[in-house]
Amino acid sequence: MRHYEGMFILHNREITDVTASPEATVRALVEKVGGEVQSARVWANRKLAYTIDGNQMGTYVLVFFTGDIDVVARIQREVKLSDRCLRSQSFLIDGAPSEEQLSELQEAIQRPGRKDLATETRGFDKEIIDYKNVPLLRRVVSSQGKMFSRKRTGASALQQRKLRNAVMRARFISLLPFVAT
Numbered sequence: 001m002r003h004y005e006g007m008f009i010l011h012n013r014e015i016t017d018v019t020a021s022p023e024a025t026v027r028a029l030v031e032k033v034g035g036e037v038q039s040a041r042v043w044a045n046r047k048l049a050y051t052i053d054g055n056q057m058g059t060y061v062l063v064f065f066t067g068d069i070d071v072v073a074r075i076q077r078e079v080k081l082s083d084r085c086l087r088s089q090s091f092l093i094d095g096a097p098s099e100e101q102l103s104e105l106q107e108a109i110q111r112p113g114r115k116d117l118a119t120e121t122r123g124f125d126k127e128i129i130d131y132k133n134v135p136l137l138r139r140v141v142s143s144q145g146k147m148f149s150r151k152r153t154g155a156s157a158l159q160q161r162k163l164r165n166a167v168m169r170a171r172f173i174s175l176l177p178f179v180a181t
Helices: 012-017 022-032 071-081 099-110 117-122 134-139 157-172
Strands: 002-011 036-052 055-067 085-093
Touching: 002 012, 002 022, 002 036, 002 071, 012 055, 022 036, 022 055, 022 071, 022 085, 036 099, 055 071, 055 085, 071 085, 085 157, 134 157
Parallel strands: none
Antiparallel strands: 002 055, 002 085, 036 055
């Protein structure tokens, strides 16, 4: 069994119409395809960076689950067939984080940012350079949607690769726009 992290975007209209909570909806979807959910929580209810199927608002649900190798492909298939879920993204991780680690990440994302990007990226470990840390990612992307160089960000090569991957993941899940408007 492998450990996965998944981010699902649900329709806001589905959340208000259905009596089940967003966590229960995603939990049922993952368990339907044979995955076992460790934790599920609503990450945010926010405006999407770009429209997906004509929707401008969505509810983000963060899920940690275990399953076989093909469980992610089956989840993607169910998401495409589902009317409730706009988009999903799943990643292979080393192990499911504890609730304490999740709350630390949430606090780090919501803490006010520093002015100097170089000192901030050097101070972060791999858990903080994450696709969910949108305030940090906005500071490494120009107004035209291009990533700043290592020279400008002051990040090491490893940190710059992590930033690049985080920006690509955040763009796919509609946390960051592909280009500025």
